[in-house]
Amino acid sequence: MFQYSALGWKDIPQVVNLWNSCPELDPIDHHKLAAVLFSNENYSAENTLGAWDCGNLAGFIFGMRCR
Numbered sequence: 001m002f003q004y005s006a007l008g009w010k011d012i013p014q015v016v017n018l019w020n021s022c023p024e025l026d027p028i029d030h031h032k033l034a035a036v037l038f039s040n041e042n043y044s045a046e047n048t049l050g051a052w053d054c055g056n057l058a059g060f061i062f063g064m065r066c067r
Contacts, residue, residue: 007050007060014057015050037062 007015012030019028028036037043047063
């Protein structure tokens with residue numbers, strides 16, 4: 001059963017690892033993720049969630065909003 005919670009800075013390594021495990025996506029690293037996503041004025045931390053399975057990140061969604 002999955003548990004859902006907000007993602008924080010401590011979760012970035014798991015997000016990067018999960019992202020890079022998907023061959024359809026462009027590879028990313030910590031710096032690129034921070035530059036592209038977290039510095040975006042439309043990024044919404046309160047709408048960014050992780051799906052956890054037995055303590056391991058199984059999925060995530062990044063929230064954006066138009067201002």
